[in-house]
Amino acid sequence: MFKLSRMTDYGVVLLSSMAQRPDCLSTAPDLADRTMLPAPTVAKILKALAKGQVIVATRGAQGGYSLARPAADITVAEIIAALDGPVALTACVDGSDDNCSVERLCPLAGGWNRINLAVKAALDDVSLADLISECGMSDPAFGAAPGITLQQ
Template sequence: MLRLNRMTDYAIVVLGQMAQDVGRVRTAAALADSTGVPVPTVSKLLKQMAGAALVNAHRGAKGGYSLDRPAAAVTVTDIIQALEGPIALTACVDGAEDSCEVERCCPMRGNWNRVNQAIRSALDGVTLADMLDPEGMFPVRTPPAGLHAMPPAGAAE
């Protein structure tokens, strides 16, 4: 099963809160309070995201972290890669640190990169703004006039 870890999910929650007021410096404690994510988790996330230049760290008495770009400029790819590393379904990717024992004779060598690139491209098309407005991303569609829904199987007409 392909699954993102819980920290990535929390990161989207924290970034979503920060996107409410782009450029505002907030502490980990304030973000934890407003999101319900525990302070140690928020602190860890902010450090990782600052290291990946997703958020900016501010030192000093009025220090903290800020998101200095709009939510529409932060892709889901940016978030995942900041917390989980390169997007890949398998270790069979160009530049992977783990080498495969059968790489030299593998008929799939290099083919997984196409799959990984397709997933990366799809995630590049989804932004933090989209995640904050799922109805805008996936609007409810109504059938065209004149068409009506089929009754459920076995329903009396």
């Protein structure tokens, strides 16, 4: 199945929860409580998002995380890149870490690259704000993880 990782899914849940409180910092334990996701996993995801500059961290007591930019300026492609690495469907694609050894001979490389760019464009075109606002966030049930837990 061609699908996103559970980490990315969790990441969006956490970011959505943070977007609801744009003016205050959210700590990892706090977000774990609000989303009902396991605390160590939440901490791990937040670290990755901070490293990818999707969120900014404030260290020390009274510290926490907040969105690096308004939700409308954070793209799905960025979130995926921070949590799962850059979007690269195959090894034969520009920007992939390990390029295949006979790249120059492979007649499929160009085609895959085209597909990769199209997918990346699709992901670049949707922001975190789009993802959240599409159906409104008024329902109090929002924040519980199971609703957006991925199949595996």
